[in-house]
Amino acid sequence: LAGVKRTVYNQYDSLVRPLAAWLEERGVHFARDTLVTDLVLAPIGGKSAVSRILLRHGEAADAIDVRPEDLVFFQNGSMTDASSLGSMTSAPPHRTKHDSGGWALWEKLAAEHPGFGNPAAFNSSIAESCWISFTVTQGNTRFF
Incomplete structure (x- = not known):
């Protein structure tokens, strides 16, 4: 485990909570209990970019249109x-x-x-x- 980064507290309290608070202060909205089911890609300048996010809140299907200036992080x-x-x-x-x-x-x-x-x-x-x-x-x- 020599290569594992350690934090003073557990990783959630040391990394996730401060980052989430910082992002929320800047207007980022977190959609909890949501499952992304597909990313719709559109060709832009010879590359692909996400144009729509398909998701599910519980049993309800939904979609988010992605603007060219939006950032999509896919883990x-x-x-x-x-x-x-x-x-x-x-x-x-x-x-x-x-x-x-x-x-x-x-x-x-x-x-x-x-x-x-x-x-x-x-x-x-x-x-x-x-x-x-x-x-x-x-x-x-x-x-x-």
């Missing part, structure tokens, strides 16, 4: 996508790429647009790339 499937949490008395439930919207979206985009790469190079051997982590919070150093 494809990752090693923490579809992750799960355990407790003091039970192990985290085992999940697969099918529990993740990120892998499905990346696979869909790559099938339609080869420039999105090959997700199978990353998600076809989940058992070999599974990452299990835990955090210890305590008041003294005797455990170490």
